[in-house]
Amino acid sequence: MKHKVCMASDFFYPNMGGVEEHIFNLSQCLLMKGYKVIVLTHSYKDRVGIRYMTNGLKVYYLPIKPFYNQCVLPSMVSSLPLIRYVLLREQITIIHGHSAFSTLAHETMMIGRLLGIQTVFTDHSLFGFADTSAIITNKFLEMSLADCNHCICVSHIGKENTVLRARVNHHRVSVIPNAVDTTAFVPKLELRTKDKITIVVVSRLVYRKGVDLLAQIIADVCLRNQKVQFIIGGDGPKRELLEDIRSNLNLGEQVNLLGSLEHSQVCNVLNRGHIFLNTSLTEAYCMAIVEAASCGLKIVSTRVGGIPEVLPPELIILTEPNVPSILQGLYKAINQVSSELGVPPIECHQKVQSLYNWMNIARRTEIVYNMVSLEPPKSLGKQLRSYISTGVYPFLLVVSFMHILLKILDWWIPRSDIDLAKDYKAENYQVNSNTSVSENQ
Amino acid sequence: MFLLNYYHPLMSCMTDVQNSKCRASNKHNGPDNGVIKSSHHYTKISKYQNGVIRNGHLKPWKKNLYSNEGYPDNYTDKSFLEELRKNLHVRKLTLLEAILGAGLITQRLCIVVIFALSFYALNCNQISPLFLLISTSSFSFMSYLLLYENSKIIPLWLLKSACAFVISGYILSPVLKTLTETISTDTIYATATVMMCVHLIFFDYGVSAVIVSTSLSLNAALFGSICLCSRLQTAFHVFVFITIAVQCFAVSPILLSPIKSSISILLSFVTVTLVLCTRVSSLLSGLFLCTAVFINLICPYYFVKWHSYKDNIYGPWDEAIVQDIKIKDFHID
Numbered sequence: 001m002k003h004k005v006c007m008a009s010d011f012f013y014p015n016m017g018g019v020e021e022h023i024f025n026l027s028q029c030l031l032m033k034g035y036k037v038i039v040l041t042h043s044y045k046d047r048v049g050i051r052y053m054t055n056g057l058k059v060y061y062l063p064i065k066p067f068y069n070q071c072v073l074p075s076m077v078s079s080l081p082l083i084r085y086v087l088l089r090e091q092i093t094i095i096h097g098h099s100a101f102s103t104l105a106h107e108t109m110m111i112g113r114l115l116g117i118q119t120v121f122t123d124h125s126l127f128g129f130a131d132t133s134a135i136i137t138n139k140f141l142e143m144s145l146a147d148c149n150h151c152i153c154v155s156h157i158g159k160e161n162t163v164l165r166a167r168v169n170h171h172r173v174s175v176i177p178n179a180v181d182t183t184a185f186v187p188k189l190e191l192r193t194k195d196k197i198t199i200v201v202v203s204r205l206v207y208r209k210g211v212d213l214l215a216q217i218i219a220d221v222c223l224r225n226q227k228v229q230f231i232i233g234g235d236g237p238k239r240e241l242l243e244d245i246r247s248n249l250n251l252g253e254q255v256n257l258l259g260s261l262e263h264s265q266v267c268n269v270l271n272r273g274h275i276f277l278n279t280s281l282t283e284a285y286c287m288a289i290v291e292a293a294s295c296g297l298k299i300v301s302t303r304v305g306g307i308p309e310v311l312p313p314e315l316i317i318l319t320e321p322n323v324p325s326i327l328q329g330l331y332k333a334i335n336q337v338s339s340e341l342g343v344p345p346i347e348c349h350q351k352v353q354s355l356y357n358w359m360n361i362a363r364r365t366e367i368v369y370n371m372v373s374l375e376p377p378k379s380l381g382k383q384l385r386s387y388i389s390t391g392v393y394p395f396l397l398v399v400s401f402m403h404i405l406l407k408i409l410d411w412w413i414p415r416s417d418i419d420l421a422k423d424y425k426a427e428n429y430q431v432n433s434n435t436s437v438s439e440n441q
Numbered sequence: 442m443f444l445l446n447y448y449h450p451l452m453s454c455m456t457d458v459q460n461s462k463c464r465a466s467n468k469h470n471g472p473d474n475g476v477i478k479s480s481h482h483y484t485k486i487s488k489y490q491n492g493v494i495r496n497g498h499l500k501p502w503k504k505n506l507y508s509n510e511g512y513p514d515n516y517t518d519k520s521f522l523e524e525l526r527k528n529l530h531v532r533k534l535t536l537l538e539a540i541l542g543a544g545l546i547t548q549r550l551c552i553v554v555i556f557a558l559s560f561y562a563l564n565c566n567q568i569s570p571l572f573l574l575i576s577t578s579s580f581s582f583m584s585y586l587l588l589y590e591n592s593k594i595i596p597l598w599l600l601k602s603a604c605a606f607v608i609s610g611y612i613l614s615p616v617l618k619t620l621t622e623t624i625s626t627d628t629i630y631a632t633a634t635v636m637m638c639v640h641l642i643f644f645d646y647g648v649s650a651v652i653v654s655t656s657l658s659l660n661a662a663l664f665g666s667i668c669l670c671s672r673l674q675t676a677f678h679v680f681v682f683i684t685i686a687v688q689c690f691a692v693s694p695i696l697l698s699p700i701k702s703s704i705s706i707l708l709s710f711v712t713v714t715l716v717l718c719t720r721v722s723s724l725l726s727g728l729f730l731c732t733a734v735f736i737n738l739i740c741p742y743y744f745v746k747w748h749s750y751k752d753n754i755y756g757p758w759d760e761a762i763v764q765d766i767k768i769k770d771f772h773i774d
Binding site for chain 1: 505507757759761762
C-alpha cells in the first residue's frame, strides 16, 4: 500500500536548517519510492498558496502568519477548516509532524487524529527539565504526543529525552537519524590552502552554539599560532562578539566572517578548510559535523547531546564543552593535519557515505509508516481517554470542541463537495539529489 | 534478553495495541523505571512471534547511530536512561536550619507588628511621643554601638545623614500630616496593610530569588507609613512616627544583618512582640502567636519532610554551561 503522507511543520524552505533539510530530503526519497508527499507549512512573506518543488513535491503555504519564533499561534480552531480541507482534498493517510517547537505540526496532527488519520512525529531537539519554560513546553509536548501513533527521534539521547519529557512509551519511539547528501558534499582538496591551516565553523551564531567558547578559542589559537586561520559562516546575534574579538586583537587576516550562507555555498566553504570546529552546547544530532566529515575535514566537537553517537571515533575528536578541553582537541587536530596523520579525506568521505544516506533513512521511515497504518482506528472516547493521563483535563474540552467543529464542517462543507487533488505525475523521475528548487506556480 | 528483543518491526504494531494497557500503567509509574518495564514488555512480545525470534549472530547493541544493523529502530537497550542523574545540586537541610531560615521571616514580621503597635499607641495617646522617640532612638543607638564595636568612632557620613534626616523630617512632618488627610481612614488602613505585606514578600531574606527587591520592599513600607501619618494628631507625632518607620525599615535590616540567626534571638523577638501585643488585644496576640508558630514550626517541618519528593532530572541532553569566559583578558594582551 502506498501511503499519502503529509509533512507538517512550521519550518520549511525558504528557511534553512536541520529540520527543513530533513523534511525536504525525506520527502524526495519517499517521492522516488512512489509515495505521494505534500508539505504543510505557514506562509513566508509573499510566499502563500501552493508551490511545487523538485520532483513534484507539493507545498502548501497556508495563509497563516507566524506569531512567535517562526511558529503560528496554536488556536486549535481558527485554521481547523483550512487544514481539514487540505487533508481531505489530498486524501492523506499519514501525517508526519516535525519538530517539537512547531505548533503547526502539533495542530495538524491533532486535527488529523480527529479525522481518523494516523500520525507520526519526529522530534529534532533536546530539552532540559530544570526551568519553568521547559516544564511548560514539556507538558504541551506530552499532551500532543499522548495520542500520536509513533515518534521518531534523531538520536538515542533524543529518544531518552522524548520518553522522559513527553512520557511516551519507549516502544512507540524509533531512532532514525538524519542523513547527509554525500553526492553534494565531496572533498575538493584543490580548494584547501597550502601554506595555512584553515579551521572552518559553520553554524548560526547564537549562544546555544557555543559562540562564547568560540570567541575565546579564536583569540587563543590565533595569537599562539600565526599559521592558523578561521573561516566562520553563519549569522546571528553573537556575531558582534566575534567582530569585537577580531578588531580588538587585530586578527583581520586570520579570521574571516562570511555572514549567512546559502546551503549550496556551504560545501565550498567547508572544502576550503582542514578542520571543522563545532562548539555547540546542546545538539540532538548535528548535521554540520556529518557534512563536514563527508567533505573530508577533521572534526573537533564538544561532547554534548547526541554528538558522540553520530560519527565513529576515528573521524571525530570529542572534547568537553570548556575552553581548555576544546583547545587541546584543536591542537591535536592541527598536529594531525600538519603531519598528515589520521584518516585521509577521501576515505573519510567514503566512510560517511557508507554510514548515512537518505534512501536508508526513507526505508526506515517507511517501516514506521507501515507499522502505523496497520493500527486500528480509535474511537473518540478512546482518544479522549489517552489525554486523561496527561492530567490536563481542560484539554479534553478543547479536543471535544474541535470534534464538534469538525462535525459541523462535515455538514456545512461535506466531504463529497471537496475536490480531490490530482496526483502529480512526473514523466520520468530523475534521481536529482541536489537541493535545487523549481517553482512552477 | 538480546535475542528476545529481536523481532520484525512489523510485528510490533500488533503488540503495540496489546501493550496499550501496559503503557497506561507505566505512565503512572513515571518514565524513570523504563528499564524495568522493558523486560516485562518484551517477554510479552515473544508470545506473539513464535519463530520470529532468531538465534542469529547479532552484535551487541551500541549506543551509536551507525552500527546497529539488525536491531529494529524502536529497540530499547538495557542501557536506556543509564546516564540519567537525579537531584545533583540539591542540598538537604536539617530541621534546625529550616527553622532558623524561617526565623528571618518571623523576625521581620515582629518588626512590622511592633511598628503597627507604635502607631496604635501614638494614635490612642497611650504613650507620650517624646518618650517613644527617646526610647527607640537610644535603643537603635545602643545596638549600633554593641554590634559595630570594632568601629569605635561613628563615621562622619553617618552623623551627617542622621542630621539631614532629623532636620528634613522635622520640617516636612506638617506636610506629611496633611498629605493624605482627605483619604478615608479605611482606605488608609487597607493601603498600609497591603504595603506591609508587599514589604514582607519582597524583603531580602538572604536568598537569591527573582522576587527579592530591597528597594521595592523599603519603598512599600515607607509609603504605608506615610499613609498612616495623616491619622495622627500633631506634627510632632508624625515626626516621631516617621523616625520609627525609618528605624524599623531602613536601619534595622542593616543593624540586624551581621547577627546570625539563632534560636535565642528569635525567641526574644517573639516574646517582646507578644508582650507588647497582649497590652493591646488578646485576640491580636493570639493571632500573632499562631502565625509565628505556623511560619516557624509547621512550615519548616513540611519543608524538610517534603524534600524527599524533590525530583530534578539531569542528563546528557542538558545544555552545557559556559564557564571561565574571560575574553576581556585578551583585550589587554
